[in-house]
Amino acid sequence: MLTDKLKEKFGADILESGNALGEDSIVIDREKAPEIFRTLHDDADFAFEFLIDVTAVDWLERRPRFDVVYQLKSMSRSTRLRVKIRVGAGDDAWVPSAHPVWKSADWLERECFDMFGITFRGHPDLRRILLYDTFVGHPLRKDYPFQKRQPIVPEIDPITKPLRPTK
Amino acid sequence: MSLPARWSQKIEAADPADEIMELQMGPSHPAAHGTIKFNLKLDGERVADCDVEVGYLHRAFEKMCEQGTWTQCFPYTDRLNYASPCINNVGFALAVEKLLGIEAPERAQYLRVIMSEVSRITDHLTCMGMAASELGAVTVAFLMIEGREMLYDLVEAVTGARLTVTWCRVGGVAHDLPDDFKERIAIAMRHIDGLLSDCDKLLSRNRVFIDRMSGVGILPQKDAISYGLTGPLLRASGVAYDVRKANPYLVYDRFTFDIPTGERGDNYDRFNQRFREIPESQKIIVQAMGELPAGPVMIGDPKIALPPKERVYNSIEGLMNHFKLIMEGIKVPAGETYTAVEGANGELGFYVVSDGSGRPYRVRVRPPCFLAMSALNKMLIGHMIPDIITTFGMINMIGGECDR
Numbered sequence: 298m299l300t301d302k303l304k305e306k307f308g309a310d311i312l313e314s315g316n317a318l319g320e321d322s323i324v325i326d327r328e329k330a331p332e333i334f335r336t337l338h339d340d341a342d343f344a345f346e347f348l349i350d351v352t353a354v355d356w357l358e359r360r361p362r363f364d365v366v367y368q369l370k371s372m373s374r375s376t377r378l379r380v381k382i383r384v385g386a387g388d389d390a391w392v393p394s395a396h397p398v399w400k401s402a403d404w405l406e407r408e409c410f411d412m413f414g415i416t417f418r419g420h421p422d423l424r425r426i427l428l429y430d431t432f433v434g435h436p437l438r439k440d441y442p443f444q445k446r447q448p449i450v451p452e453i454d455p456i457t458k459p460l461r462p463t464k
Numbered sequence: 465m466s467l468p469a470r471w472s473q474k475i476e477a478a479d480p481a482d483e484i485m486e487l488q489m490g491p492s493h494p495a496a497h498g499t500i501k502f503n504l505k506l507d508g509e510r511v512a513d514c515d516v517e518v519g520y521l522h523r524a525f526e527k528m529c530e531q532g533t534w535t536q537c538f539p540y541t542d543r544l545n546y547a548s549p550c551i552n553n554v555g556f557a558l559a560v561e562k563l564l565g566i567e568a569p570e571r572a573q574y575l576r577v578i579m580s581e582v583s584r585i586t587d588h589l590t591c592m593g594m595a596a597s598e599l600g601a602v603t604v605a606f607l608m609i610e611g612r613e614m615l616y617d618l619v620e621a622v623t624g625a626r627l628t629v630t631w632c633r634v635g636g637v638a639h640d641l642p643d644d645f646k647e648r649i650a651i652a653m654r655h656i657d658g659l660l661s662d663c664d665k666l667l668s669r670n671r672v673f674i675d676r677m678s679g680v681g682i683l684p685q686k687d688a689i690s691y692g693l694t695g696p697l698l699r700a701s702g703v704a705y706d707v708r709k710a711n712p713y714l715v716y717d718r719f720t721f722d723i724p725t726g727e728r729g730d731n732y733d734r735f736n737q738r739f740r741e742i743p744e745s746q747k748i749i750v751q752a753m754g755e756l757p758a759g760p761v762m763i764g765d766p767k768i769a770l771p772p773k774e775r776v777y778n779s780i781e782g783l784m785n786h787f788k789l790i791m792e793g794i795k796v797p798a799g800e801t802y803t804a805v806e807g808a809n810g811e812l813g814f815y816v817v818s819d820g821s822g823r824p825y826r827v828r829v830r831p832p833c834f835l836a837m838s839a840l841n842k843m844l845i846g847h848m849i850p851d852i853i854t855t856f857g858m859i860n861m862i863g864g865e866c867d868r
Contacts, residue, residue: 318562318801346689350802350830354817368802368815368830372689372705379802401692404838412526427519427867436527443527 299376302342307333312383322379327392330382331419334398337369337378345369345378348399351406353413357439361385365392365415384415394420412437484512491520495853497594498863500837502852511852514844516837521863529827533793534560534634537827542628544829545865547590548583548808550576550619552865553632556827558713559803559814560634563796566768571759572636573714578752579622579631580714580805581745582649585656586615587808587860588696588738588745595735595857596667599676604663611659614652621645634794635769636762646753653746660742677732681843681855684729691839694832695810697859700737701729707806719751734858768794793822802830809833809860831865 299321300314310333313324325333337345347370354364367380382392394417395402406417407426414435417423425432431450434441490501499520505513525544529537541552554576561567568576593608616626621642623629631638667673683693688701698705706723708716724740726733762769766785775782798820804813810832817826836859843855 317799318565320801322800347692347694349692349804349811350813350815350828352815352828354826366815366828368813372703372710375710377711377802399692400687400690401835401838404834405692408834427522429519436524441527443524443531 299378303378306336306340306342320377320379322381324381324383327382327384330395331393331397333380334395337380338398343371343376343378344373345371345376347372348395348401348405349377351395351402351409353409353415353437355413355437355439361389363390363413363415365409367395390414391416391418393418394423396420411435414438489849489852491517495598496856498856498861498866500856500861500863504849504852506849509848511844511847511849514841514852516840518834518837518861519867521867523864523868525829525868526827529824531823533790533822534796534824535789535793537824538630538632539628541829542630543864544831544868545587545807545809545812545833545862546627547860547862548580548587549627549629550579550583550623550631551805551807551812553629554580554714555803555805555807555812555814556816557632557634558805559801559816560794560796562801562803563799563816563818564634564768564794565797566635566763566765568636568763569760570715570757571640572761574752574756575637575641575761576632577714577716577719578649578749578756579619581748581752582615582619584745584808585742586612586619588742589615591808591857591860592663592735592738595854596663596673598853598857599673601666601670601673604666607659607662607666611652611656614655618645618648618652621648633762633769635765636760638762640761649749649753653749656742656746660739664739674732676850676854677735677858678730679728680731680847680851681734681858682728682730683839683843687839687842688729691842692835693810693839694835695807696737696741697729697734697810697836699723700726700733702727707804707811711804713803713805715752716748718755719748721745721747731854731858795820795822796824804830807832809836809862809865829865829868831868833859833861834866837861837866 300316303323304311304314310326310329311323312326315322337343349370350368352366356362361383363384365382369378384390384392394406406420409415410423411425411428412435433447485506487504487506489504490496491499501517503515504511525540529540537556538553541556542549544552589608589612593605597605620626623631683701685701685703688698702725704723704725709723721744726737770789771782771785776786796818798818800817802813802815804811812832813830815828816824819825844852
């Protein structure tokens, strides 16, 4: 079992583990996430070459409020794993970036930041990706009404103003 | 104008003496089929850096899915990759069915496979036809569009629409095949064979085509994996990963087909990759048509399937059943799943979370071409401006899927 092997390897850093509907998932400690990601990628026992997806789920009433969800895939071992990190709202809404391990984290984490306002610390270029820079709020949060209007932003002349700010 | 530090560093490393020009290409560029903006830093005609801006077609797919019932998500999924909408339908249906713990009837599974493969062919034909026309090979484009239209006619005969099919349902499919489908698909497959051989003659020894495609936009295996590329792009880089083989879903494990792979991972390989995948899809269609079982195409469970219209109009039980399913939706047990299918552009995954009510709590789609676009910068640096068009064409970015 993959989850047993993970528990053996990481011990108390895995807060929860489970297998529902044939899918393995673990909840890990945010502080330990960079090392765990690195081991999941490098260790031949796990060999998760692909970071397939990064997203979040907003459990509005729950504390901590957000689940940041990573879908990992190992091609050589033919396994999948779902890794979750639980984070709170406000200043607590941050996780370490997975970009040093998987390059696909670049855009996926930008999208998650765009939609949920979760900060990925250590990300090289964290800015909005699907929405525009002056967008107010983070639309996939449950407290963002789906019919909410956005303020009209003044037109920016791309010649005199610099391009999208980059970090 | 002062350059952002990130760009000036890279540029100095490339060639400190040359002046760097900024060019904004897009968001509506006639040669780039898709609404996308490239913020280029040019060193002469060479691309020194390329910041890709996506999101112009963002329509809040994931937010809108949370507003209706599970069944009401199907029309939204059509509009993800609108060159192969049946595959999106199938992916979403499989994810919800996994949460419900049900399986569609065998005939419905076969139909889903057949229509997925038809969609894959239409998607590949669209991508290759457009890419060829951008290089001036308009004949190829017309030939491929002709074949695509034949298949779209078939899709229309089955689903009632060319692109906005909304054909799958939780627990099956909406309509069975029309009576003359078997003959029509056989004619279409023969036609595709002919057009592929014509296009092969037009392109495989065409000097212009090869010079423009070969050696451009190379992405080595290691990078392709790290950037999360899947589908034809990953296979063109030499990695034989296909969800249909790695995690077989539906009835794919019953068919024999091959996974062709490329070698170098350049644009030529990507074109070839799609070219060689079409016969494999045809193989699957022929096998599936040959052993297509009889039976219902929709599950019988009244908590999931709508009752037949005669019952709705003529009995109070049928009417109540219909009303409850439409107004409250299918009650999906609380839980979460990530279910992936092989889309035309790569692994199309649906991460769905249910809280036990009749509405999705969270629907997340993992768009294959979004990840491919993130690697575009890496593919382009050092190449010429015209190479942007071919590389972008071979990624086959579909705005509906990339921006959702």
